[in-house]
Amino acid sequence: MFQTFDATTSPAQGPARLAGLRAALAAAGLQGFLVPRADAHQGEYVARRDERLSWLTGFTGSAGFCIVLPDVAGIFIDGRYRVQVKHQVDLGHFTPVPWPEEQPGDWIRAHLAEGVIGFDPWLHTADEIARIETALEGHGVTLSPVASNPLDRIWTDQPAPPAGRAFPHPDELAGETSAAKRLRLGAALAKAGRKAAVITLPDSLCWLLNIRGADVPRNPVLHGFAVLHDDGRLTLYADPAKFDDAVHAHLGDHVTIRPPSAFVPALHTLAGPVQVDPKTAPLAVTLELHEAGIEVAGGDDPCRLPKACKTPAEIAGMREAHLRDGAAMVEFLCWLDDTAPKGGLTEIDVVSALEGFRRATNALHDISFDTICGAGPNGAIMHYRVTDGSNRPVRLNELLLVDSGAQYPDGTTDITRTIAVGDPGQEARECYTRVLQGLIAISRVRWPRGLAGRDLDALARFNLWLAGMDYDHGTGHGVGAFLSVHEGPQRIARISEVPLEPGMILSNEPGYYREGAFGIRLENLIVVEEAADLGDHRRQLSFETLTFAPFDRRLILPDLLAPGEREWVDGYHARVLELIGPRLTAQARDWLTAAAAPL
Structure with missing residues (x-):
């Protein structure tokens, strides 16, 4: 009998849990197992029940996975988490692996000569498994889906599935009714010769149905699976207890709600092709359809691209949400500028104060992610989350990085500012200014239609590259409208091939991080729009900036900026004063007048 464990997580518990998992694998005749961050809905953020990677290893980042073999357990993390992972896992038992530079198939070949590695097919996509299997061709190792997840069997007090209540999202904020969306997407399925599509992403479900939920922390989404038919009918497989009469009335007659247990049997009854x-x-999902002899047609989640291209109503809501949030941010920055130099503040104090200013708007639904507040060297941990154990004082002559956001019923915000507490030195100012130049470059760019985020990413890095610097994350992620703060498929990143289209909202967040010293990141949200015609009648796109809060002028080296960059900063600050100033208390308005003065 293998050992079982409780739900708490710490690096100290990792070795025993790893030993327990290996015992369970040996009993099942497996030589390894894949432990992903993802849940069955493949969202970036997961419920407590699905924190398998964190429970096993102690690592709490939002991306990564572990491959457990008999003699080694590799924890695969990208550039955002290479500092964080060292602090969160037992390095004597878990080996950090730089990913995607090192791919899982190649790593397995190097560490296991033969055997069977199990995986839970509900926690991995078809593409993910296919890539690993391709890399293992001709090797003595195979992958095998398991009917029962061995990690779940040893996690005896695994939390229950989330049971958050659904609630309507008003059509006037969505800009289109759910019925219209379903008919439009159903017609596209019919045109492509598909009878139905399976939808599994929580934000896709919520967008399509104009509802929101509470199944995932900080993201107003609902867990469930859905089948959309080519005539616009939809069956949602989710806990019926989450839906009250108001939601049923909002959904209408052509949406049927059935329990999750009915999903797999229903797959076996569908007429193909199913997308x-x-x-x-x-x-x-694909395995179940194949088992039933139903034709599977590969294709994108039909909601992802329509959801990414926001309606005029959604963009208007996002603008208002950002003005409200900008006022809360300026009140916070004014408070911080007065309080931090006196000493006595900690990172937790800063996080609590910022959330308090947002709650004072009386419009906050929730924060959009756990606030990242890194003082001094903690700022170099890109996705740092302060805990009682890591809580650091905010000290004089250091940088403070604060990355935060809010969920309002009319929009989602995400903003990062790096602030000087005292005098952090000339080198910090140069690094800050080069990061700012990257943000300015993305803010000002015009580009021909058809280009993707990968075509713009280098613009944000150019001035950093000139100084031998860079950052190990993308320049921008997509953002939902009162949905997930990280939304696909749009991105500004080297790997993004999705063309940017009007209505897409993204972050603009270059950075620079020096381990053990400081971190710098600056972030505004931007929306793709049609660019003004400059006379040659070529159709181009540009960005409208949604976020309005000042940058720290004390950290800007004006002589390092080109004339056009200086003009952009002064123009942006003037716009912040114009739009945010009337929403502020007298003290904060006076502070902003000085903070937004021309360079």
């Missing part, structure tokens, strides 16, 4: 997204849907 399944191999990049986002769990492989189990």
